[in-house]
Amino acid sequence: MTTTPQAVRRASPRTRRTVTPPDPARSLLPDAEPVRLLAENGTPLPARADYPEPPAEVLRELYRRMVLGRRFDTQATALTKQGRLAVYPSSRGQEACQVGAVLAVRDTDWVFPTYRESMALVARGIDPVEVLTLLRGDWHCGYDPTQVHTAPQCTPLATQCVHAAGLAHGEAYQGRDTVALAFIGDGATSEGDFHEGINFAAVFKAPVVFFVQNNKYAISVPLSRQTAAPSLAYKGVGYGVPSEQVDGNDPVAVLAVLTRAVAHARAGKGPFLVEAHTYRMEPHTNADDASRYRDGAEVDAWRDRDPVARLETYLRARGVLDDAAVAEIGEQAEACAADLRTRMNEQPVVDPLSLFDHVYAEPTPQLIEQREQVRAELAAAHAEEGDA
Amino acid sequence: MATTMAKALNTALADALAADDRVVVFGEDVGALGGVFRITDGLQARFGENRCFDTPLAEAGIVGFAVGMAMSGLRPVVEMQFDAFAYPAFEQIASHVAKLRNRTRGALSVPIVIRVPYAGGIGGVEHHCDSSEAYYAHTPGLKVVTPATVDDAYSLLREAIEDPDPVVFMEPKKLYFASAEASLPTRNEPFGRAVVRRPGRDATLVAYGPAVPVALEAAEAAREEGWDLEVVDVRTIVPFDDETITASVRRTGRCVVIQEAPGFAGVGAEIAARVQERCFHALHAPVLRVAGLDIPYPAPMLEHTHLPGVDRVLDAVARLQWDDQPDARWAAA
Numbered sequence: 203m204t205t206t207p208q209a210v211r212r213a214s215p216r217t218r219r220t221v222t223p224p225d226p227a228r229s230l231l232p233d234a235e236p237v238r239l240l241a242e243n244g245t246p247l248p249a250r251a252d253y254p255e256p257p258a259e260v261l262r263e264l265y266r267r268m269v270l271g272r273r274f275d276t277q278a279t280a281l282t283k284q285g286r287l288a289v290y291p292s293s294r295g296q297e298a299c300q301v302g303a304v305l306a307v308r309d310t311d312w313v314f315p316t317y318r319e320s321m322a323l324v325a326r327g328i329d330p331v332e333v334l335t336l337l338r339g340d341w342h343c344g345y346d347p348t349q350v351h352t353a354p355q356c357t358p359l360a361t362q363c364v365h366a367a368g369l370a371h372g373e374a375y376q377g378r379d380t381v382a383l384a385f386i387g388d389g390a391t392s393e394g395d396f397h398e399g400i401n402f403a404a405v406f407k408a409p410v411v412f413f414v415q416n417n418k419y420a421i422s423v424p425l426s427r428q429t430a431a432p433s434l435a436y437k438g439v440g441y442g443v444p445s446e447q448v449d450g451n452d453p454v455a456v457l458a459v460l461t462r463a464v465a466h467a468r469a470g471k472g473p474f475l476v477e478a479h480t481y482r483m484e485p486h487t488n489a490d491d492a493s494r495y496r497d498g499a500e501v502d503a504w505r506d507r508d509p510v511a512r513l514e515t516y517l518r519a520r521g522v523l524d525d526a527a528v529a530e531i532g533e534q535a536e537a538c539a540a541d542l543r544t545r546m547n548e549q550p551v552v553d554p555l556s557l558f559d560h561v562y563a564e565p566t567p568q569l570i571e572q573r574e575q576v577r578a579e580l581a582a583a584h585a586e587e588g589d590a
Numbered sequence: 591m592a593t594t595m596a597k598a599l600n601t602a603l604a605d606a607l608a609a610d611d612r613v614v615v616f617g618e619d620v621g622a623l624g625g626v627f628r629i630t631d632g633l634q635a636r637f638g639e640n641r642c643f644d645t646p647l648a649e650a651g652i653v654g655f656a657v658g659m660a661m662s663g664l665r666p667v668v669e670m671q672f673d674a675f676a677y678p679a680f681e682q683i684a685s686h687v688a689k690l691r692n693r694t695r696g697a698l699s700v701p702i703v704i705r706v707p708y709a710g711g712i713g714g715v716e717h718h719c720d721s722s723e724a725y726y727a728h729t730p731g732l733k734v735v736t737p738a739t740v741d742d743a744y745s746l747l748r749e750a751i752e753d754p755d756p757v758v759f760m761e762p763k764k765l766y767f768a769s770a771e772a773s774l775p776t777r778n779e780p781f782g783r784a785v786v787r788r789p790g791r792d793a794t795l796v797a798y799g800p801a802v803p804v805a806l807e808a809a810e811a812a813r814e815e816g817w818d819l820e821v822v823d824v825r826t827i828v829p830f831d832d833e834t835i836t837a838s839v840r841r842t843g844r845c846v847v848i849q850e851a852p853g854f855a856g857v858g859a860e861i862a863a864r865v866q867e868r869c870f871h872a873l874h875a876p877v878l879r880v881a882g883l884d885i886p887y888p889a890p891m892l893e894h895t896h897l898p899g900v901d902r903v904l905d906a907v908a909r910l911q912w913d914d915q916p917d918a919r920w921a922a923a
Binding site for chain 1: 645648651653656658663664666686693696698730755782828
């Protein structure tokens with residue numbers, strides 16, 4: 203456990219003089235309560251030496267990207283209703299996690315997102331249309347992972363955790379100080395690959411930050427069906443990995459904790475596990491009906507902990523934001539949404555023959571045969587259309 | 591010089607490590623021990639713990655770790671200790687290794703080699719003798735390679751490590767310690783080429799991996815019965831060489847496909863279908879399959895009933911309608 207100044211003051215001199223061998227597990231444990239730097243109403247809590255508050259200009263940028271991120275998320279949900287996206291898993295309510303995490307890493311670091319991290323990828327600077335390619339359905343991954351140092355959004359649960367460990371080890375092996383940031387949800391911590399990823403990272407001391415967004419539900423299944431652990435952050439100690447839990451709706455705390463975790467990894471001290479307690483305000487996807495498994499009162503309670511409003515209140519009180527700045531950021535968000543709408547309303551051009559292009563570096567003779575077959579089918583269909 | 595397939599594979603790994611700094615070898619017990627079959631013997635001592643290392647005992651972890659290392663620009667060669675113990679890695683293989691190039695329109699490739707000691711005939715207890723090639727061959731995006739000779743083991747493994755695509759490299763355990771003359775290093779026919787191991791006029795035996803020596807032995811025995819059999823070694827199941835096999839069957843007019851795996855929905859079924867599609871008018875008899883029984887791999891004392899041997903191959907050859915009469919086996923139905 204991280205020793206807080208308060209804890210030291212409470213300890214009696216007698217206790218402090220007692221010589222006991224250090225418990226190696228203790229230093230790995232998270233705080234008993236999630237780290238929190240802002241109260242739910244946006245008022246600041248006592249500063250913590252172990253989690254220094256990020257500079258004001260960084261917090262302003264955090265706020266700006268959260269506002270843009272939320273607007274992006276709303277727009278994406280609207281696009282599903284217009285039939286422009288096959289499906290969209292919203293991360294509304296998780297803006298502090300989505301944006302705070304990617305702000306904590308460098309452009310040269312690697313991010314390993316899941317399907318719920320569309321907002322995080324937009325906050326990372328990836329073109330929103332490329333982010334939504336997967337969900338629009340004109341290809342799978344729409345961006346070039348090697349250009350944006352971001353793996354394809356991972357749909358098989360937890361499998362990206364091992365990739366992050368391998369990439370981080372490979373980078374270190376080649377003398378680069380890259381950190382890998384692996385996103386994962388609460389449900390996926392039950393998967394074996396979460397265990398294997400964090401264990402491999404620990405054994406090889408690979409610079410990975412495992413970031414669990416505990417949004418309380420895996421589609422419909424509540425956290426109590428995933429684990430009997432005191433909290434998911436406690437899973438670190440079993441692997442020898444230090445961990446922390448954080449209020450995932452406190453943007454300042456999320457960024458502060460992630461910044462420390464990333465610094466820990468980059469310093470060659472191995473992986474770090476962070477659990478953020480947050481809440482998925484929307485259903486699992488637009489195709490889900492959340493009323494079947496959670497009641498409105500619970501959702502309402504979380505509405506009062508809104509991360510965007512919380513940061514705005516704090517930054518206004520600090521004089522970092524004013525009405526004009528908030529309005530200007532709101533306009534930016536609207537402009538981004540309008541641009542996204544326009545671009546997503548264009549029908550993407552798909553080429554059936556491209557199906558054969560990237561199965562192997564060079565197509566096999568069998569794929570060349572099949573490509574010719576499809577080419578002939580298309581030509582025949584085209585000729586028929588011409589006749590009609 | 592006489593050497594074993596195990597030694598040829600070991601030499602191929604050593605030569606690949608020496609030739610390319612990006613090559614790393616890892617898995618369970620591959621370090622100080624040199625692997626349970628000693629395929630990685632001496633590599634850690636020669637190339638250091640960064641280039642050849644032991645991992646936690648977790649196959650999905652090993653393959654997923656290799657995916658990440660490949661994304662960082664390395665060329666991992668990983669060992670699955672036994673065929674059936676590779677199953678925990680199947681999700682990583684099917685959902686990521688096989689698909690990353692496709693999912694990213696070629697931006698990411700996964701040039702990794704997954705070595706799988708496979709098949710039986712070694713008296714192994716349960717879960718140590720599966721023929722799992724069909725699972726991989728059925729997954730687009732993977733190349734699936736299996737050597738049957740000592741020098742091909744060297745050549746195919748070197749090519750697998752240099753290949754830009756992921757390769758599941760299936761090593762027939764029962765051939766590990768069979769010895770043959772081989773001058774290494776050597777480079778044989780590239781991926782996608784089958785090889786005629788024994789020319790013959792009367793019928794074509796198509797086989798791969800552990801079934802190739804069985805086919806050759808059967809062809810030798812068939813001589814006494816008056817049949818001159820050709821034996822084709824598939825070598826690379828994916829990419830598959832229709833051309834060589836089709837040319838052979840068009841010459842001979844008869845074909846038996848041999849595999850050690852259970853026959854139902856196996857690689858042999860695919861080969862038989864392809865031969866029939868391409869050679870129908872040249873065939874004098876239906877294409878027959880000789881395969882393992884459709885049972886879970888049996889206990890050691892019963893495995894010889896399961897494994898397709900020379901007699902079963904010769905029985906199939908005898909059924910190739912030499913007298914132009916229908917196959918008695920199906921007549922009742």
